[in-house]
Amino acid sequence: MNTRERIVEARGIKKVYEMGPERVEALRGIEISIQPGEFVGIMGPSGSGKSTLMHILGCLEKATEGTYLLGGKNVSRVSDHDLSLMRANQIGFVFQTFNLIPQYSVLENVAMPFLYRKETRNEAGRLAERAIERVGLSARCHHKPSELSGGEMQRAAIARALAVEPLLILADEPTGNLDSETSKSIISLFYELNKQGTTLIVVTHEKEIASHCQTVYRLNDGQMVDDEGST
Amino acid sequence: MKWRQVINDAWRALLRHRLRSLLSTLGIVFAVVAVVAMLAIAEGAKREILDQIDILGTNSIIVRTLQLTEVQQVAARRHLSHGLGLADVISLERTISTISCIAPLKEVKASLSASKSQNPFEILAITAAYQSAKGLEIGQGRFICEADIFQKNLVCVLGHEVGTLLGNDGRVGGVLRLENRTYHIVGILQERQWRHSKSSALTVRNYNRAVFIPIGTEVMSAHGEKEFGELSEIWIRVVRNENVQASAAAIKRILTQRHGGVEDFQVIVPQELLNQAQKTQRIFNIVLGCIAGISLLVGGIGIMNTMLASVAERTREIGIRRAIGATRMHIILQFLCESIVLTITGGCIGILLGIGGAVIITKVAEWRTVLTVWSITTSIVMAGCVGLVSGLYPAIRASRLDPARALRHE
Numbered sequence: 001m002n003t004r005e006r007i008v009e010a011r012g013i014k015k016v017y018e019m020g021p022e023r024v025e026a027l028r029g030i031e032i033s034i035q036p037g038e039f040v041g042i043m044g045p046s047g048s049g050k051s052t053l054m055h056i057l058g059c060l061e062k063a064t065e066g067t068y069l070l071g072g073k074n075v076s077r078v079s080d081h082d083l084s085l086m087r088a089n090q091i092g093f094v095f096q097t098f099n100l101i102p103q104y105s106v107l108e109n110v111a112m113p114f115l116y117r118k119e120t121r122n123e124a125g126r127l128a129e130r131a132i133e134r135v136g137l138s139a140r141c142h143h144k145p146s147e148l149s150g151g152e153m154q155r156a157a158i159a160r161a162l163a164v165e166p167l168l169i170l171a172d173e174p175t176g177n178l179d180s181e182t183s184k185s186i187i188s189l190f191y192e193l194n195k196q197g198t199t200l201i202v203v204t205h206e207k208e209i210a211s212h213c214q215t216v217y218r219l220n221d222g223q224m225v226d227d228e229g230s231t
Numbered sequence: 232m233k234w235r236q237v238i239n240d241a242w243r244a245l246l247r248h249r250l251r252s253l254l255s256t257l258g259i260v261f262a263v264v265a266v267v268a269m270l271a272i273a274e275g276a277k278r279e280i281l282d283q284i285d286i287l288g289t290n291s292i293i294v295r296t297l298q299l300t301e302v303q304q305v306a307a308r309r310h311l312s313h314g315l316g317l318a319d320v321i322s323l324e325r326t327i328s329t330i331s332c333i334a335p336l337k338e339v340k341a342s343l344s345a346s347k348s349q350n351p352f353e354i355l356a357i358t359a360a361y362q363s364a365k366g367l368e369i370g371q372g373r374f375i376c377e378a379d380i381f382q383k384n385l386v387c388v389l390g391h392e393v394g395t396l397l398g399n400d401g402r403v404g405g406v407l408r409l410e411n412r413t414y415h416i417v418g419i420l421q422e423r424q425w426r427h428s429k430s431s432a433l434t435v436r437n438y439n440r441a442v443f444i445p446i447g448t449e450v451m452s453a454h455g456e457k458e459f460g461e462l463s464e465i466w467i468r469v470v471r472n473e474n475v476q477a478s479a480a481a482i483k484r485i486l487t488q489r490h491g492g493v494e495d496f497q498v499i500v501p502q503e504l505l506n507q508a509q510k511t512q513r514i515f516n517i518v519l520g521c522i523a524g525i526s527l528l529v530g531g532i533g534i535m536n537t538m539l540a541s542v543a544e545r546t547r548e549i550g551i552r553r554a555i556g557a558t559r560m561h562i563i564l565q566f567l568c569e570s571i572v573l574t575i576t577g578g579c580i581g582i583l584l585g586i587g588g589a590v591i592i593t594k595v596a597e598w599r600t601v602l603t604v605w606s607i608t609t610s611i612v613m614a615g616c617v618g619l620v621s622g623l624y625p626a627i628r629a630s631r632l633d634p635a636r637a638l639r640h641e
Contacts, residue, residue: 060554060635081558088556099551099638103247115236116556160555 006069007167007199008034008057013066015052015222026052028222029066034168034201034215039194041210042203044219050203051172053219057201058093058170059086071167088116092161094171098153100145100160106132107141110159117164131163132156135189151182158189168199175206187212241569244541245576255537256577258530259617262523263581263610264588269519270606271589275599276512280505286435290472292479293499294319294465294486303495312490316461317446319489323467326485329478332468334364337461339449341410352393353436354409356446364466367438370394372403372418379445387414391422392439407442414444475502527613530577531621538570538625549629550637559630566629570622571615578614582607 013030016023026049034040044050055061056068059075062083068076071090075083093099100109110131114124132138135155145153154174161169171190175183183206191212194200202209210216218225245252287293296315299307307314320335337356361367362374370391379386387407394401405416425437446462469478483498490496542549549562557565589600 055635058554060638061633081560084553084556084558084561087554093554095638099547099554101548101551103243112552113555115233116552116558116561121233121236164556 005035006033007036007038007071008032008201009067009069010057010063011067013053013056013063013068015049015056015061016064026222027056027063030219030222030224032057032217032224034199036167036199037194037197038199038215039190039213040201041213041216042201042219043205043210043216044225048219049222050219052222054170054172054201054203058091059083084116088113089164090167092164092166092169094154094157094161094169094174096173096176098145098150098157098177100153100156102145105142105144106137106148106156106159109145109156110163113160113164127165128159128163131159134162134193135159149182150178151185154178154182154186155189158186158193162193162198168201169193171200171202171204173203173205175204175209183208237565237568238572240565241572244545244569245573248541251537251540252573252576255533256530256573256580258526258533259574259577259614260530260581260584262526262530262617263578263614264585265519265523265526266610266613267582267585267602267606268588268592268600269516269523270609271585271600271602272519272592272598273512273516274601274603274606275593276508278601279599280508283435283501284505287501288468289502289505290469290475291501292467292469292475292482293501294467294482295497295499296463297495297497299495307490307493307495312493312495314461314490314495315463315465315486319486320462320465322489323465323482323485327478327481329469329471329474330467331470332360332364334358334361334466335446335462336361336464336466337446337449338463339409339444341449352390353441354444354449355436355441356444356449358446361443361466364468365438367423368421370419370421372416374418375443375445380447383448384445385412385414385448386417386445388418388420388443389416390420390437390439390441390443393442394419409442409444412448414448472502475500527617530574531617534570534574534618535621535625537573538566538622539628541569542566542625542629545629546632546637546640549632550634550640553632553634554638562630563626566626567619567622570625571618574614574618574621575611578611581614582610585610 010030010032013027013032014025015027016025030053032053042050042053052061056063057070059070060083063076066076067074070086073086075086078086100106101112104112107125107128111124111128114127117124119127129138129141132141135158137152137155137159140148140152140156145156148156154177158169158174161171174190175186178186187206187209190200190202190209194212202213204210294315315335317335320333324330324333335358339354339356341354357375358380359375359377362369367374369388372388374388375386378384387409389397389401389407397405397407399405400407401416401419403416403418407414407416420438423438425435425439467478467482469475479498479500486496486498487494552562552565586602589602592598593600
């Protein structure tokens with residue numbers, strides 16, 4: 001497949017953290033390529049560099065070495081400001097701890113990314129409502145996160161990631177804080193979204209999620225162990 | 232960036248910790264109260280001074296008899312001084328060429344038989360020149376003329392309020408008994424603007440409550456002797472403002488000479504008094520300005536402290552905002568907006584309290600206070616600037632947080 005058609009193209013990604021005299025190599029030459037509409041899983045034990053990889057793929061951090069093309073654009077050497085713009089326009093995040101703003105309602109949380117984009121207030125409201133509807137949380141639109149269950153909070157977080165219609169959604173242990181029943185519903189929601197065309201990268205421990213992934217990358221000690229394609 | 236939403240978010244963030252926000256803004260509140268009150272008092276004093284300049288004129292000089300003790304009076308008589316007299320007036324008029332108008336006045340201590348009022352009327356023995364000197368306007372009849380002085384006519388002119396209070400007796404053609412003499416009312420003055428003020432450096436007479444009689448017709452004291460000092464006051468106007476100081480010095484010299492070296496009079500130059508008042512006002516402004524400055528500094532530090540605490544508390548929120556696309560500038564603007572909203576709210580509370588303070592000062596101390604749009608705008612802008620300055624460091628600190636690390640913050 002042509003590079004231009006790939007959403008994510010990462011070559012030789014290395015990440016080194018300097019902690020005083022110590023150098024910690026979190027990633028040691030990662031190669032990843034993801035096509036539009038793909039459902040990718042990243043698995044590995046704690047400390048294997050999964051979260052660091054996700055941060056780099058999500059433009060939260062820059063790689064120390066290597067090339068990362070997101071939607072055809074080389075983001076390895078862009079400024080902090082441009083990285084923010086990439087996050088605002090191309091990426092949606094879903095976290096293990098949901099990371100909703102407690103004092104805002106579900107609707108306000110979902111509409112928050114639009115604060116940093118060009119859409120008008122009305123447009124933002126409409127798009128946020130549509131995203132909430134897609135995750136089946138319309139009835140809880142005006143509730144605060146503290147009034148929601150864990151599953152509902154994660155749905156709200158997914159709606160926030162979906163609302164701006166990003167190139168890809170990155171989820172870091174999205175079911176890590178949920179019971180098995182709720183986890184199942186969140187996994188099937190991801191599956192549904194993927195079927196509708198959303199590109200997903202999920203960092204997970206759960207075999208259940210991995211079973212839905214078309215590609216699973218396994219990390220160990222900052223290196224790719226192997227990758228299996230289930231398609 | 233949508234400003235309305237940012238300001239709204241700032242409000243909500245501050246309202247989450249109401250007490251903390253209120254306490255941290257107290258310094259700003261006090262500073263603004265001080266500034267608003269200071270500017271209101273300064274403006275009031277300025278208007279007061281301008282009003283006095285209007286009434287007295289900057290080119291006037293007042294010579295007033297000093298209230299001497301009996302011992303001092305005996306000493307003065309030994310030097311052949313009898314206090315200010317009409318002879319002094321004539322002498323000054325002849326000697327000093329810069330005098331354009333001179334009007335002597337004697338406050339007469341006599342009871343008005345028709346007066347039932349608690350607040351007695353002031354009886355002033357004057358010459359015809361007094362009318363033009365003070366710009367008194369006649370409502371009915373005429374003012375005291377030169378002929379009245381020469382012929383010692385027993386006529387009088389009433390202030391507007393006196394005329395009204397005396398009712399039927401207080402009309403032109405009526406009579407007024409003053410001690411044992413009967414004066415014919417020949418004129419009533421028009422009502423004249425007058426405002427009592429404690430803060431003024433000079434006493435301004437209330438002509439509405441005055442009765443004017445020709446000088447020389449006033450009754451002697453009980454013993455038939457002349458009271459010390461034929462005149463209470465000589466009011467002098469000089470040709471030009473620049474002549475005031477030199478003329479005042481000349482007047483003092485001539486009078487001292489005439490009074491045998493006894494200074495039983497006082498030369499008052501309103502211009503000087505006004506300068507003095509302004510100087511006092513300046514000191515007052517400096518003191519209040521310092522209080523405001525210190526309060527602002529302490530207030531600013533308080534705001535910075537609160538904002539730093541807020542940044543530390545909301546590290547994860549900053550991480551979330553950065554993850555969903557906020558740039559560093561967005562974060563800076565968000566926190567700056569919060570600190571400015573905080574200080575401007577404090578400023579608004581301060582303005583309300585300052586206005587209340589100004590009203591209380593006017594009521595209790597009887598000082599004139601004037602609130603201007605300018606003073607309120609200054610206070611708000613000042614509060615906003617403190618918010619900007621004290622919020623800048625916490626905001627920059629927030630923007631420099633590493634998004635990935637901020638997201639992991641517990």
